[in-house]
Amino acid sequence: MSVVRQAPAAPKAPVLLRGAISxxxxxxxxxxxxxxxxxxxxxxxxxxxxxxxxxxxxxxxxxxxxxxxxxxxxxxxxxxxxxxxxxxxxxxxxxxxxxxxxxxxxxxxxxxxxxxxxxxxxxxxxxxxxxxxxxxxxxxxxxxxxxxxxxxxxxxxxxxxxxxxxxxxxxxxxxxxxxxxxxxxxxxxxxxxxxxxxxxxxxxxxxMEQYTRAARNHAAELERAKVDALVHDTVLSTLIEAARAETPDQRRAAVQMSQAALKTLQSAPVAFDVSVDVPVAQLADRLADAARLLSPRIDFQVMRVDDARVPGAVAEAVFTAAQQALINSLQHAGDDADDVIRTVVLDSDVSSGLTVQISDTGRGFDGSLVPAARLGLRVSIRERMHAVGGRVRVVSVPGGGTSIVIEWEPST
The missing domain is CATH 1.20.900 (Dbl Homology Domain; Chain A)
Structure with missing residues (x-):
């Protein structure tokens, strides 16, 4: 089994005091x-x-x-x-x-x-x-x-x-x-x-030279972590779901996840361009397609989009983090046959930024009991958003469902 490495912390830029001697x-x-x-x-x-x-x-x-x-x-x-x-x-x-x-x-x-x-x-x-x-x-x-x-x-x-x-x-x-x-x-x-x-x-x-070198190495490590997380999000998650599939509904879910995994791997080389700003509407369309591929019963809602745009790196991080949150829900919250309701709500504003909330009414969990080896939430979701200056809030109660809120605000 491949090991997904944790994304390294971003190097801190050297503090150049305003008005310092030069x-x-x-x-x-x-x-x-x-x-x-x-x-x-x-x-x-x-x-x-x-x-x-x-x-x-x-x-x-x-x-x-x-x-x-x-x-x-x-x-x-x-x-x-x-x-x-x-x-x-x-x-x-x-x-x-x-x-x-x-x-x-x-x-x-x-x-x-x-x-x-x-x-x-x-x-x-x-x-x-x-x-x-x-x-x-x-x-x-x-x-x-x-x-x-x-x-x-x-x-x-x-x-x-x-x-x-x-x-x-x-x-x-x-x-x-x-x-x-x-x-x-x-x-x-x-x-x-x-x-x-x-x-x-x-x-x-x-x-500054040391920071530039560290930032370059950090970018390379992030790319490695991204590739590792992509493998975890698609191939590894699909294999685990297929291995656990016993009922017809579980097998159908495994087939759907396999199809989604193949499409994700095929589209990986043409991810969002990190060098330009991306319209939130484009992110919403891509996330809606991914949700439909994972399960037709996922309710995808868009509150506000307007003309809001986000950096390409942010769009890519939000998409992959939200996709992993949906995969986690399909794997652990319960099957569609259990009447689990899954909802994705995307909201954006030019001033306040972007929010994606992934909720389900499934089994829920106790965050303190999640094994360290379970990397989906820690690496694929939290670390991805942390790398682009975002944050993730998780609210889950055993037996009471789970809500994962992915947030990003533009820097002032």
């Missing part, structure tokens, strides 16, 4: 935070722009101010508008760092000929930290570190020149050390945050 989310936060940070520093720079510009040629002073502050405005807008799409913001940040370096190197060229030296550091000093943070975000760590060293060296040199206020070397080096310290801290922090986000992404990717 590389994409980190990049978006960094871009927006840097844009806001740049805006605050730019506002603080405006008074110094007016002071330093009086020592520069007017075209040069206007050009560098318009270009640098214009780029900062572009960065702020792209960070606010694009959200998770950080590429436009990163491009604007990269352009700013390059332009800033060029402007810093050309600063002495823009100084008025014959003009006195600056009384204080150039206003570009207030933007050097912004340029370094942008470089930390846009460039690879090694290139960001190289940019930090190079731009600091250029600034320290200019700071000691008349164009930079002729500051003492010690003061210029102190300013440079301050800038490098902030830039290095920002680079280390950004690198650490990105590394943590990459680890989270890798862990989630591994979890």
């Amino acid at each position: 590389r994409a989310r980190v990049e978006s936060i960094l871009a927006r935070a840097a844009a806001v940070f740049a805006l605050l520093f730019a506002v603080q720079t405006l008074p110094a722009v007016g002071v330093s510009s009086q020592y520069l040629s007017l075209p040069f002073a206007i050009s560098i101010a318009v270009v640098l502050f214009g780029l900062l405005l572009v960065i702020l807008v792209t960070a606010a508008v694009n959200g998770a799409k950080t590429k436009p913001t990163h491009i604007a940040m990269g352009i700013f760092t390059v332009v800033y370096t060029i402007v810093l190197a050309l600063w002495p060229v823009g100084l008025l000929r014959g003009g006195s030296e600056l009384a204080d550091q150039p206003w570009l000093w207030y933007l050097i930290t912004i340029a370094m943070i942008f470089a930390d975000i846009v460039f690879a760590p090694r290139w960001a570190a190289l940019f930090m060293v190079d731009v600091t060296a250029v600034y320290v040199f200019i700071r000691t020149q008349p164009a930079g206020g002729s500051a003492p070397v010690a003061l210029a080096l102190l300013d440079g050390f301050y800038v490098v310290l902030i830039g290095a801290f920002a680079l280390a922090t950004i690198t650490a945050i990105r590394a943590a986000a990459d680890r989270v992404d890798a862990a989630q990717g591994t979890a």
Whole structure:
């Protein structure tokens, strides 16, 4: 005798917390935070722009101010508008760092000929930290570190020149050390945050890969269980009924079940397409045909159908579960000669889902006394519906008949 395996429990999908840390989310936060940070520093720079510009040629002073502050405005807008799409913001940040370096190197060229030296550091000093943070975000760590060293060296040199206020070397080096310290801290922090986000992404990717593999294996196991259950529902059940047939009525019932089994096996390859939704009316027609084949005396009723549809996998599970419930009733509830009344009621609604109730007025049974080896109710009915998110309720009283309610509700 073939052994019907129990369908395995469906693997649980990994829980991906909404708003959890990820590389994409980190990049978006960094871009927006840097844009806001740049805006605050730019506002603080405006008074110094007016002071330093009086020592520069007017075209040069206007050009560098318009270009640098214009780029900062572009960065702020792209960070606010694009959200998770950080590429436009990163491009604007990269352009700013390059332009800033060029402007810093050309600063002495823009100084008025014959003009006195600056009384204080150039206003570009207030933007050097912004340029370094942008470089930390846009460039690879090694290139960001190289940019930090190079731009600091250029600034320290200019700071000691008349164009930079002729500051003492010690003061210029102190300013440079301050800038490098902030830039290095920002680079280390950004690198650490990105590394943590990459680890989270890798862990989630591994979890999803494992879940996909488990889901694939689960689908294969369900298919094996379905084939085993189909054999149990048809061939095995028919053989058992034929072996027990003693009276003419029992033999006729065995013949009817054999005919139904043959038709079921023949139609098995063309079951409901699980990839598309199936009209409930089609399910009702197929279930009515199966009921008539099993016993002409089964009363099949359809309450509501309308235009309701259910997933193909649900339709297949409901059909096979209801068919097995009818076979169980024919096998165990009593013969038609015993005046057993069997009823199938199908009801469906677009919002509430689908319900199929199989009832009989036969012998009934005590569920706690059903042997574990009896797989019809446990595997062919309960497990099938559980696999598609449905449920089965069984109400039976010894001597008082049996009612099996198969239910499925659409997920909200």
